[in-house]
Each structure stands twice: as C-alpha cells, then as structure tokens.
Amino acid sequence: MRAFTYERAKDIDAAVAAAQQPGARFIAGGTNLLDLMKVEVEKPAHLIDVSRLPLKDIADAADGGLTIGAMVTNTDLAADKRVMERYPMLTRAIVNGASAQLRNQASTGGNLLQRTRCPYFYDVSKPCNKRQPNSGCSALQGINRMNAVLGGSDACIAVHPSDMAVAMMALDARIETKGGSKKGRTIPIAELYRQPEGSPERDTNLEPGELITSVTLPPAPAGKQSYRKVRDRASYAFALVSVAAILDIDDERKVRSARLALGGVGTMPWRAREAEQGMAGAIASEKTFATAGTVAVDGAQGHGGNDFKIPLARRTIARAFTDLSAKA
C-alpha cells in the first residue's frame, strides 16, 4: 500500500473542503477502497474518513418516499421496516450481496461507488483502460466470463458489480451530493453512472471531491417487487445475472406497468426500458415475459467467455416476472 495521510472529517463542510486537495479521497466503510489500495490499484495521497458524519438516518421524505443517509450501512438499510415493506426488492438485493460482515461495514454511498471486479482491473501487471487510461483492455480477448454484454465498447467491458444499485435503478432513486464545483445537486441514478465510451476510467458523472450525502427513493411504484440473483455459488458471490423486477397487473391479468433493471450484465446498473414499455398493456403470460427477456438483451454483445450471460439473462427475466405474476 502506498503511504497516505489520514483525517477524520468533523462535518460535511470540512469533508468537502478537504477533498479539494490533490489526491484526496473519501473513505466510508473502506471495504472496496482499502481492498484496492492494498493492490495499489487505488493510490490516494490523502484519505478523508467520512464514516462518522451524521448521515446515518433513514427518514420519510415529504413526497412519501424515503431519504437514506449516505453512511447508513447496507445492513441497516436492508433491515429498515419501511424498506422491507415498501421496497422489498431493495432489501433482497442488499442481503444477496457480499457477506454479513461486509454489509455491516459498507455504506450506502460506498456501495453505489464501488468499482468493478474485472480481474484485469485488479492486476496491475496487465493493461486496463479503466485503471490506466489508453493502456488497452485485457478482458476483450482475455478471461471475460464475468464481464459485460451490454454497454461495452472497445475501451472497456467491465461490469458495475453493485446489487443494491440495480434495485435503486428500478426504483428511480435520486442521489444528493455536496461539493465539487456545485453547491449541492440531485442526480437521478440513471445519470449517476456513465458508459465507458471515451473515458472508461470514470465510472460516474460525479466530480472529484463531490460527496454523496443521501439517496432518496420516490414513493414505491404500484405492483409486486422482486430481486433474483444468479451466481456461481449460493451466497457470497457477485452476480452472473441479476434481475430487479416490478410488476403491476389488473383484474384481467393485463400488465398495468412493469419495471426491469439488470445486474451482472451491463457496464452500469442496467435499466431495460424498451422491455418495460413492451410489457405494458400485454397479458401477463409466460410468452409476454419471454419476449421481455428477448427485448431486454437486444443488441447484447458476448465476448466468448461471457456469451452465456445473454440467454441466462433472458431466462432469468422471464422467470422473475412469471414468479411475480403468480403472486400478483
């Protein structure tokens, strides 16, 4: 690990001010940043510990939604009664990620900003555009079993690994920030993340030194929710494919509305809006859901090792909605 200086931020303003120094980074739970610092993929000169900032509350929002402080742990968020009742897909997504120990330590903000698990990103002896701009992408011709089939380019096909973010993508979460050149702003989660095209080293549209202070969930949409994760072992493994699904059907079993977000397959948590629109108004049937699966991975590009993710995603989507419609 490279040497660095460390400070604990007294308050939000102090954290944001300290983040102006070159090489400064926030650290929350540290479960991703410290991991990457050990292998010298991340080399911050200065760490600003934000883990004790008073951003640990989950509060009802004025519009009936929920505002989650950036330092709320993954465990506390998953266990919140309002989340379990109103946003059960979020609890499911969180408890299906990492281990209990990690979830106890990890924060909401840190989870959103965790970096890819692409093996070449971690291996400093190999070219990787995300770690070292313009050095090349080793995954394109290499071991790419875990890499993306949606949203990739010749520059990078890294998957964004968060489960929590996939559920938040389906729920249209908004990210609230302080710092950077802005006084403070709200970013829809779909605009938080960016495609690798052009500058794969940037995972998000946040500015350097911009601090996530909270995440707000709008009131829960109508319908039943689920999060289904497919992985190599039953627990404590990243997704091969994950599906966050919301389905609302009427008395005639017609789909009123559907939402679909995918994990494990995209360069960012992936919202499949065309598939959602296609389902609206259709009869809730296996055929409809199979079609939704096909539409969702339209244009997906396999790279050899990860070809299997395309049919797997299709089937997992169909299965998730079929199960939901049986419960609705």
Add this chain to the structure above:
Amino acid sequence: MSQRFLLSRRLLGTTALAAVFAGRFAHAQSREIQIAAASDKPGNIDMQLDVNGETHKLSLDPRTTLLDALRDHMGLTGTKKGCDHGQCGACTVLINGVRMNSCLSLAAARDGDKITTIEGLAEGEKLHPMQAAFVKADAFQCGFCTPGQICSAVGMVAEMQRGAPSAASMDFDAKPVGSVEEIRERMSGNICRCSAYPNIVAAIVAASEGAPT
C-alpha cells in the same frame, strides 16, 4: 506414515484449541504491548482502541489495518489473516458488538471503538457459550478459521435477535429464521478450507437455541 498422520492431527488439534482458549493469555500480553507501541514516528497517527475491555493507546502508520494492529501491535494473534481482502472471514471481530472484517478496516478509523476479539469472549476460565458449543460439536479441523467463525456466530445471533433479514429468509422459498439453511446463509462470510461446515452449523444451532430471543 501412520505416525506422521497422528502427529499432524495432534498439532492441528492444538491450534484449534489454542484459538478457543486464547482468552486466558491475552490480558498479560496486551499490557506490555501498550507500552512498546507508544513511540511516535513522523506521519504516524495516534489512536485509542478499546480491545476486550482494555484501552490501548497506539501511534501507528495510517496504513495499518485493524487486523495488523491487533496481531502485530497488540499481540492478539487469535484473529487470523486468511485472504486480507474480505473474502474469507478469518479476521472477523466484533466492533461495538457488530461483526466485521478487520482486514478491511483501517485501525485509525476505529479510534474510540469497542473491539472484541476471540481472546475477549471468555469470562476468565469460563468459555463463551459459542466457544463451548464449538468444542462440544467438534466444529473445527485445522482451527484456522475458528476464531473468525466464533466471533461471526456471536455477531450473527445478535443480528437474528434484532430481526435483521437474510437472503434465505427473504427469498422466494423463504427458509425459517434460525433454520440450518438460514444459518448457513448468514454464516456464508466465513469460509472453512477444511470444510467443517456441518459441525460448525451444529455448534451454532446448539448455542443459539440456548441464547435468549
């Protein structure tokens, strides 16, 4: 051949028991360390860690993880380093009563926190019920993962009592809280390379049945 096998079984058994009984030696050791660590090199940061009820004033390189602080600076080697990357759970300790991976925490970030390691679970000669259950169920082979398993299990029981959900209890075919399947899910953050899982789960089931709910 058979003699070598016997010998190694014995050695392995000793390591496991040392992990379970480590509490007996911890206190005397840590007091000395406290003095030895009170040097301050430039760039070091001062911190105060409350470990197993004793206050340790340390001045350490900011890079020091909680795991390395415990093992290398406080002499508390009961907590193990398996992967150093959050992937195995051998380093699990309780921080303010909550189980976490000490390898992924900076020691400086734990300033003022209350840390319990395997050495701090027993009360004098009296093993913690979870330790006793591990001994009774023969829940270890080499014993390397055992301190982490036990600390994790203690934290897990508290989480169940608080009503924290698990993937197994939230899933489509929900398993009842506290069932064998559910405990396996809750304990998935602790890998056992010897695969002593059946007895580990049996020990935890036995200990959590005795625990107040």
